[in-house]
Amino acid sequence: MKSTHARHAVLLFGCVLLSGCLGNPSELTSSAPDKPWGPAGDSGSFAVQGPVDDTLTRTSAAPRIRIQGGKVYTLSELIDLGQRSHPSTRVAWEQARQAAAAVGIAEGTFLPMISANVIAGYQDVTTPLPTPFGGTDYVSTKASGVVPSIALQWLLFDFGERQTLLDAAKETAFAANVAFNGTHQALIHNITRAYYLYGVARQKSGIAEYSLRNSRKILAAAQGRYSSGIGTSIEVAQAKQLVAQSRFRLVQAQDGLDDAYQGLTGAVGLAPNVRIKVASSTNRRLPGTRVEPTDKVIRQALSRRPDVLASYAALKASQANERAAAAAFLPKVYLGAVAAANQGSVQAGGLPGVGLQNTASGVMLGVTVPIFDGQIRKNRQRQAASATRAAAALHRQTREASIREILLASNSLRSALASYEAASELRRASTVTYNAAFEAYQNGLGTLTDVTAADSSLLDAREAQADAHAASLLAASSLAFMLGNMTSSSAPEEALR
Template identity: 50%
Template sequence: MAALVAGCASNAESLAPASPTQPWTPGNTSGSSLLPSKGGQGSTGTDAQARDFSVLGNPAVADMPPPPQTQAGKVYQLPELIDIAARNNPTTRVAWEHARQSALAVGIAEATFLPSISANAVGGVQSTETPVQALGVQRYLDTTARGVTSSLAFQWLLFDFGQRSAVVDAAKQVSLAANVMFNASHQRLIFSVTQTYYQYGAARTRVDIAEQTLRNSRAIYAAAVQREKGGIGTTVEVAQARQQVAQSELRRVVAQGQEQDAYQALLGAMGVSPTLAIKVANAGNRRLPSAVNLPMDDMIKLALRRRPDVLASYATIKASEAGVDAAKADYLPKVFVAGGVATGSGSFNASGLPTIGQQTSATGVLVGATMPLFDGGVRSANLRAAQSRVSAAQDIFKKTQQDAVREMVVASNAVRSALQSYQAATRLTEAATITYDAALDAYRNGLGTITAATAADTGLLDARQARADAHMAALVAASNLAFVLGSMTSRDTPDLMLPR
């Protein structure tokens, strides 16, 4: 038997690939059996061209959840996209399951205050054959014993100097932290959808800019062709204009690809299928203020009171402190009561003799106390570990506070800087537009050069893209400020730092 067991254990290695350079093939073994396979160990050829590291497909993993129900032709605004994400994104459901598990842990801890009751039943039969010499003849004495015992026992810990209460308090604090982080997961989801929504809007604006630039380049090309026909232009100018058109077409293709990537990023943030086709409103024309004055000191104090990560970190401190109380209670005695009710029946039969039977019953109640005297330092180590967890939780809380305040200050500065950048980019776009129009008119009238016209076209493109990027950055910065302040709590407050 030992040899068989050892053989089965060593044979389990055949479930792994035969070598580090040869592909694993499912034909090597059958299921997860430890018994030797009748087949070979798969392909062990040395021809690299014959190696195929593909795996056998499993149809079960190809089942995709159905896409969310959407209305054909409807243009979805940001709040509606957030609603779809809240119903479909799996990250918030994972956070919900964690919160439920923490709540159940509270119930498990509270259940230790109740007695434990168990029912037991044991039955069996034993047969014995004993050789007996009688009058020179060997005979056999057959005996059979049967018995059944059933019992009902209970045990109740009456007093433990608050150890169970401390465990319950710790579980409640952990549950509180899990509930807070569940709300935090929705806040992160709202911010993620908001951020990718604005980034998608900026990508769409860049496509519009690329198309407008292509039209401008074609206008320059048309002017170059017209000048050549009039005898005042050259083929070099036409070639330069054609090159500018080709570059503008390339920019449009790149912008369209970036738009598709931004759309997929939005669907990913929402947690829906990447094949979902949905019309999204464009936030590229959202009005922005010239500046925002934020009372940061008051906002920081208010935000620290409602930031989920700060609250969860504080709950961790309280849970750790309760763990210290539970560890201290290990040094004190525990008082318990126990009892039981049991019945039993048995019979004994020997060949040639009458059967002997017996019925028994018993009841009892015990009250006792237990006091640990020596455990090799386990309780002391547990107490020091619990105290260490309190110190670590306090330091983490301080760091969480500091990080939160730093995020708020940085986010406020980002909003201010983004708005200033947007204003500067707006002025640059206005100037670049005037420059382009003047350069094109001058070139058409023979007073300018093709180089100046194409340079003005490129400058206008850069200015418009800078303005679109600054516009998106301001919206994202405002949303980020709302998020780090703990104010992004519903679909209607994704960017409450900016007026609508």
């Protein structure tokens, strides 16, 4: 009897001890909405700091990209670098692999499930028994045993529920694979766009340097006129102001060049501190004027657009899920089998133990018919039907948006090409005007105001031509991307033909 009370006391003490091991969850956050959080409790600042293990983001399968020092990378080579190094391609690839694994999971539901189980136990029961002399005696009964078993579960027939779920998984996998290719297409387009923007930024930097040289020539001419006694100090001051303005524009252009370079390396997926040499896009040939895409061209483009194909696959997957939700109302036929063995022993008091050994096996064929589940299946069916309608609306929206993007890209290309022609004519006229004004000023026939105005007009014309040239390249690549043709590293070149 004393041993029983001792056991209860030990059990109670253990419960109290375990409850004392629990922490206070409220200590894991801030004590008040206006108090900052810190790993060691409230602090006086809302700054955060903690260790970041970069090794967690590195995998053995991640490619190692080597940059060749001194090499001038062309656009196609930059695209090849991006496809091998940009994290977005690996993310899309892993997502496609996950979708493929989901297909394998759905296929596995058609096969039986076989499991091995082992149950082992020990029991000690103490029973008080009265003695003939008015006392109490205790009889201890001990039992132990091990029951290994093999069980089989197999769903034989479910009126197509598993098949529809498999169809949905296959459509989802198809959408993931299409999205993977679409990620590469978007990456090619983004690198192409960043490459052209970097090219125009570098061209503007060169234009700013050219403008600075012109400003210094104007300053030298003003100082020469002043030394000859035909100029004024005001002209010299204005010329110095023009040089300062040109130097300021050069600083701005170089800052824009640095930003464009970071945009290019980011689009490729290179580290921010990597320095590479990039081929110029200044003399790149522009495409000819394009006519508006016909209905046939648009239909062909829609059949190649990853976003349209993915949205259509998502619609088909939603329809399959809706059919699976309807099949959940129907009966299911299943097969079950088990084979088990029992090995154990029983010992009571001082008597010798008795061993127990037996085996059991059985096969069952059953039918389950759902009758009532609190409308869970009904609500799942409604949910699936709603998802199908939403997927249909999303597919229609994606299709219409794609058509609109194609038409807008075509219009942008025509406008950009027309702007380039106008800007080229403006540059030619501005060059003639500047040369004439500067020559007249050197010969004492013109004014510094005319030269300054001509220099500013020439700078604006050169920048306008550079912008129009880059805009034409960007519009051509965007049209190719919208048509679903940005599929390889050579696609940007083909878009200019």
